Each structure stands twice: as C-alpha cells, then as structure tokens.
Amino acid sequence: MSSTDGFSDFFYTAPDGLRLHARIYGETNSGTWPVVCLPGLTRNARDFHELALYLSRTANPRKVIAFDYRGRGQSAYDPDIGHYTIGIEAGDVLAGLAALDVEEAAFIGTSRGGLIIHVLGALRPAILKAIVLNDIGPVIEAAGLAHIQTYLDPAPKPKSRAEAIDAQRVAHGADFPALTEADWERMVSALYRETDEGLLLPDFDPQLVETVAGLDLSKPLPDLWPHFEALAAIPLLAIRGANSKLLSADTLDEMQKRHPGMEAITVKGQGHAPFLETGNLPGAIAAFLDEAECLDRISKPQDQI
Template sequence: MASDEGFSDFFYAAPDGLKLHARIYGETNSDHLPVVCLPGLTRNARDFHELAHHLSARAVVPRKVVAFDYRGRGQSAYDPDVANYNVSVEASDILAGLAALGIEEAAFIGTSRGGLIIHVLAAMRPEALKAVVLNDIGPVLEAGGLAHIRSYLDPSPKPKTLAEAVSAQRSVHGGDFPALADADWERMVWALNRETPQGLMPDFDPKLLETLAGLDLTQPLPALWPQFEALAATPLLAIRGASSRLLSVETLEEMGKRHLTMKTITVEGQGHAPFLETGNLPSAIAAFLDRAETPN
C-alpha cells in the first residue's frame, strides 16, 4: 500500500541474499512501460522522489516508477565485503529486483553511476531496456570530474543541522549550480542524508568511499563504447549539465555520432548531475518516454 508520500517500500533479496530496497510509485499503473530509476554513487531512491511523482501521477501517461537503493545506500543493507560495491554486482541486484517485481522490460533513467549500470545492463540484458535516459553520464568519464567527486566525498567532519548541510553543499557545488534555488539545495540535503540522534548523517556505508581511493586518475579510464553501442536501437535521451565536469561536450557529441537517433538536453546553470525535478525536465522526460513507447 502506498504511503501518504505516494510510494510503497519494496524489499527483496539480492542474488547473494543481502536485503535490498526500492520505492514503488504508481503501483497500479500497469497499462504502460514502467520506469526504473537508478541513482548516483552515494545517492539513493529519494533523489527521484519529485520526478517519480510526476511520472506516476501528474504526467499525461501515468507510469509505475521503481527507484532503487543500491546495496549500502538508503534502506538497503550494508555489505560486509566492500569489493561488492561495484557496478557489475549492482547491475545484478537491479535485475534481481526487477525479477522479484515481475518486470521484464522497462524504461531506465540513470544518474551518474546509475548510467554506468545501464551500460552494464545493455551488455547483460539488452532486451530489458526499451528506453534510456542518461543523466550526465556517458561511456567516457573525465578524470577531473572523478577527482572532484572524490575530493568532496573524502571523509571529514559532517554538518549536523539542515542549515550547516545546505551551506556545506553550496560551498562545494554552488559554482557549478548557479541556477538552484534554496528549496533545491534543501531537497538535495534531505535526499543525501538521514536523521540520527547525532544529527544529519550521509545515508550510505562509509566503506563505499574506499572504492574511490584506489583510482589512479593520472591514467586514462576504461571507456564503455561497446556497451554504449549496444543501445544503438534503443530510444535514448542524454542530459548534460552545462557545467558538468564528468561528461564532456566532446563525449556527448561522439555519443550522437554513434547513436544517430539520440536526443539531447543541456541544462544551463547546473553541473554534475542536473536535478531531474527542476525546470521543464520532468515534462521533457515524460514526453520522451511517451514517444519511445509509441514511435511514429
């Protein structure tokens, strides 16, 4: 049964038995292609709350929306083996969740790491992907963008109050996100953190940061062009923040050369990764999904 906030909680077992979580919006919307939302590295299902509300209740074509918490994030259990915090394991977890829900095919929306997982799914189960939205992610990751992510996730004293947390986020990201309003920053903080007796705490396993520590950013990072090209026949929308440090203009242009029907949106005043609930993005994403499901 849906909560007052418009979603229900769904728990399932990963292939290795770990207890994992997803939110389901519009559970009774069964007439159209469902939507699967995959968040960034340290993020969780709450990132998609506003977009999921739009797609499940306010859009012209209401859809079921499933937003996943990866292992070690949100309401999913932490993994005692940090080595399992990788995109291949997480892709298998998503497939297990879809199987538990009886979903064989869907539209996928992936922000940052979620987009990398979509690349892996394109190799593992291409028939499941009927439409794809990549939010500020592509087959090539810029080392400078990863270095920036690593720097602001580096363990340090954490803010305890909403005001402190908003100030901290603005100090790190404000230059890349001049378009955001106060409400956007507050929503970001509540999505990223959980309330504890000690104050606000990041809602992910701290050991997750160990997966970034060993990256050698002086060397070229492996590209995922073969996996991207597996999406050649799949309707694709690529969204890029105009100030993104992770997805370059050059990579976006090359993506368009390799996927001839790819649609693109550049979000002015935002960096990595654009907030999908802002501006006209919810209606643009909904319209893309409608066209993908009923092409001319």
C-alpha cells in the first residue's frame, strides 16, 4: 500500500475469467462493517477516493472497498458488449467480496451502483447491512437518461486537463453551480486516464456508450419498486442532487413512504450525481453508518455479538 495514496490495489477473477480490480482502503480487521463503494455507469473506483479516505480514518474507521466494474478503470475490457449488464456486474461484485472473505457490509451506490444494490438485495440480501443510494432509486427519469446519452455520445477526448475541465463544465455546469475549481479538477482526475503520449481518454470501454445509446426513451422505463420494497428492513440513506434529472423529488418522496425508516438528504447546487466528498456529506454518511451499526448490535442477542 502506498502511504501517500492511502489504498492498495486488489485484482481478482470474475466468474467468466475476466481480470477485475478494486481499491482497498483502511485496516482489514477494523471491527466495524466494511463499506463497499459502487460507481456509476462509466465511472470507476477513483470517484470514491476522498470519501474512502475519510471513512477509513474516522473515529470508527472502516475498511472500504471501491470497485472498478468490467470495462472501467483498471478492470479488463469485455470483448462481448452483451456482458455489460447490471446482473453480470452484480455477480462480479459478489465474486470480489468472496475473494476478500467479506460476508456482510454497508454499500454505497452511485447511479448504476445503486441499481446493482437493488439486484444484490434479490441475489444475496444477507450481505446488505446498510445502504446509501446516491441519486438513484427504483424509478429512472427518461430525461436523465437522455442527458447521459447527450454527453456520452461522443465522449469528449480533450487535449489537456484545462480542456477536459471545460468540457465537463459545458456538460454539467448548469446542474452543478455549487462545485468549486477543486471539485471539477477531482472529477476530471477520476474520469480520465493519461496515455503514454500524454493524451487524456475517458477511462472506460467505448462500447459502454452503445449500451446507453440504444435505449428507446420514447417507451416507459421499467421500475424496480419490488426490489426496493425488499430492502425495507435494511437501514437506508438516500441522497439526491437538487438539480437531478435522473431521480425526481416525487420518487424520493415515494421511497420514503415505502421505506418509512429511510433517511434522505437533498444536496443544493448539485445534480446527477452529487459529489459524496463535498460539504457535510462525508460526516453525514459516517454518522448514518455508525448509527445503523449501533442499532444492529443492540438488536442482537448478547451471544451473537
């Protein structure tokens, strides 16, 4: 592990043999629930770097595992575009956790990561001890997907970091007036990789764009309410960007009705998806996890603790 970066790299094999990657922050045996971080569609483990450092160094430090799905970050690209699905990616996450001997954890899912959590609730509900959904719910607004289609096709290929920041501001600036220059710089560092020639390229398989470009948004999108309702017994924190086009305020209200114990935070000046390292979010997430774990211990018979 690099003392300056604060994490170690972990490589493992997917069920179909693909080489996949995750970042590991913090101590293996911290005595608290580990935290599993799942990024959005074309994003990677670097999105969670600042939050993972925070959670691994609080008064109740936690081991944090941030995944690169297949075709993203340091995970291998899949030659079969048909394998870029939420179901297969959920299986990849379970394979990684099995390789790390993690049987239960708190999960933080941004966008697609939150959809994967819904699937994990059906495949392996016992592994979910607490959930943070970042700007995602059981209903996805077509306008949000249309916006994603717009800025992914074609994905910008800037010639410099300054140009990359400008491109992201053009695509997202209207929805994120609260971001500082440092926030935009972190976004670019997470989104792009630098080639040996010094070029910046989006750090994901270009074929992923096709999985979104082919969606017919003129038809109603299927919802995941049955999957969400199956999570009703699990402590849940939902975070929504006030300017989000993907998760509506109405859906967030309905989520609270169907999960009465759910906590909710609306982040002003941000859209899809809020930067979890900004403002009071790291402290709020840590406090939510601590409270959920404390209540879990209280509810257990003494001989199970």
